[in-house]
Amino acid sequence: MGRHERIAELAELDRPGLEIADFATGMGRTVRAMLAVAPEPTRVHAIDSASSLDDEILHDARVRSVIADLDEPLPFPDSALDRAISLNVAEHLADPAAHLAECYRVLKPGGVLVFAHSDWDTALFASPDDVLTRTLVDRFVSVVPRWAERADGFMGRKLLGLALSTEFELDGVHTWADCHRRFDKGSVSWKVAMGVLAAAKDDPELTKRATAWVEGLATFAAEGRFLFSVTDVAVVLRKPAAQ
Ligand SMILES: C[S@@+](CC[C@H](N)C(=O)[O-])C[C@H]1O[C@@H](n2cnc3c(N)ncnc32)[C@H](O)[C@@H]1O
Numbered sequence: 476m477g478r479h480e481r482i483a484e485l486a487e488l489d490r491p492g493l494e495i496a497d498f499a500t501g502m503g504r505t506v507r508a509m510l511a512v513a514p515e516p517t518r519v520h521a522i523d524s525a526s527s528l529d530d531e532i533l534h535d536a537r538v539r540s541v542i543a544d545l546d547e548p549l550p551f552p553d554s555a556l557d558r559a560i561s562l563n564v565a566e567h568l569a570d571p572a573a574h575l576a577e578c579y580r581v582l583k584p585g586g587v588l589v590f591a592h593s594d595w596d597t598a599l600f601a602s603p604d605d606v607l608t609r610t611l612v613d614r615f616v617s618v619v620p621r622w623a624e625r626a627d628g629f630m631g632r633k634l635l636g637l638a639l640s641t642e643f644e645l646d647g648v649h650t651w652a653d654c655h656r657r658f659d660k661g662s663v664s665w666k667v668a669m670g671v672l673a674a675a676k677d678d679p680e681l682t683k684r685a686t687a688w689v690e691g692l693a694t695f696a697a698e699g700r701f702l703f704s705v706t707d708v709a710v711v712l713r714k715p716a717a718q
Contacts, residue, residue: 477653478562478593478707479508485589485649485711486558488513493557496520496581498545498574499564503532509560510537522550545574551581558582562591565637566630567623575641584717587646590638591709594631597652598667601702603691611671611685618674631708643712652704658696664703668692 476484482505486495491514497506500521507529509519515537521528522541532538543550546569559578565571578588596616602608616628627633635648655664668689675685695701 477508478651479505480511481649481651481707482560482562482589482591482709483508483512485591485647485709486560487587488517488558490514491516493517494520494555495558496522496549496551496556496560498522498549498559498561498578499524499567501527501563503528503538505560505562506532506538510535520551520556545577546570549577549581553580554583554586556581556583557586559586559588560591561588563593565590565592565634566627567625569625571630571637572640575637575643579642579714582714584714586714588643588712588714589709590634590712591707592631592634593705593707595628595667595705597631597704597706598671599652599702599704600664600668600692601695601700602688603695604688607684607688610681611675611688614681615671615674618677620670620673631706634708634710638710638712641712642715644715646711646713649709649711650706652706655703656696656699656701658692658701658703664692664701667703667705 488509500506500523503521506519506521517537519537520539520541522543524544528540533540541550559582568574598612600608619626658664672685672689675681692701
């Protein structure tokens with residue numbers, strides 16, 4: 476079971492008629508995982524500041540694509556949703572606590588939020604050079620990528636602290652690390668390695684070493700001894716049921 480399937484399981488999609496939101500949906504991977512298990516009928520609001528949903532998700536009648544900035548109030552009235560997912564976006568938001576407060580507002584009493592994030596500082600790469608891997612991962616978690624206004628490679632471990640200062644009830648805290656052995660273009664490992672490479676860009680000498688490091692990962696993959704994982708953290712929160 477992968478990251479998105481685990482999130483779908485934690486979302487308790489246990490009855491028909493649920494109104495679900497996936498905040499910062501990206502290509503809609505979590506949406507796909509939820510649609511695979513949610514009893515019909517169901518509706519998933521797929522929210523992101525940019526439109527990058529896979530075609531198959533975009534054209535699914537159960538999905539409503541919404542372009543919105545999560546740094547602004549959410550485009551839902553109070554108590555509109557049964558379930559909400561916020562996966563791998565908190566590090567990019569100006570005020571993650573305000574985002575959590577908005578999630579609380581738009582959930583119905585008894586509604587569930589799965590607040591989840593990868594903790595990038597835990598990135599594990601099997602490579603020919605462990606010391607260089609450490610240097611590059613350290614750099615990766617301390618540099619804001621060009622496409623983002625802000626980032627925090629330690630966000631996974633901060634979710635619980637953020638959650639505890641809200642009015643949500645804490646249902647559970649989960650961590651896992653998925654095993655990835657592929658390193659072909661477009662794979663999860665390759666994408667993270669490209670992020671690591673990009674983080675070295677301002678240092679020509681380190682870029683040279685990082686490029687060789689990526690080649691080393693590809694060699695390991697060809698030999699079958701490549702491994703990548705990162706620890707994900709998911710905090711399951713419930714809006715207290717109305718008295
Ligand atoms: C790392 S991707 C995660 C996508 C998806 N949740 C997943 O795990 O596959 C981060 C997403 O957050 C979106 N994003 C970043 N800042 C945002 C903001 N202020 N409002 C809405 N979406 C935002 C990006 O467009 C991107 O799709």
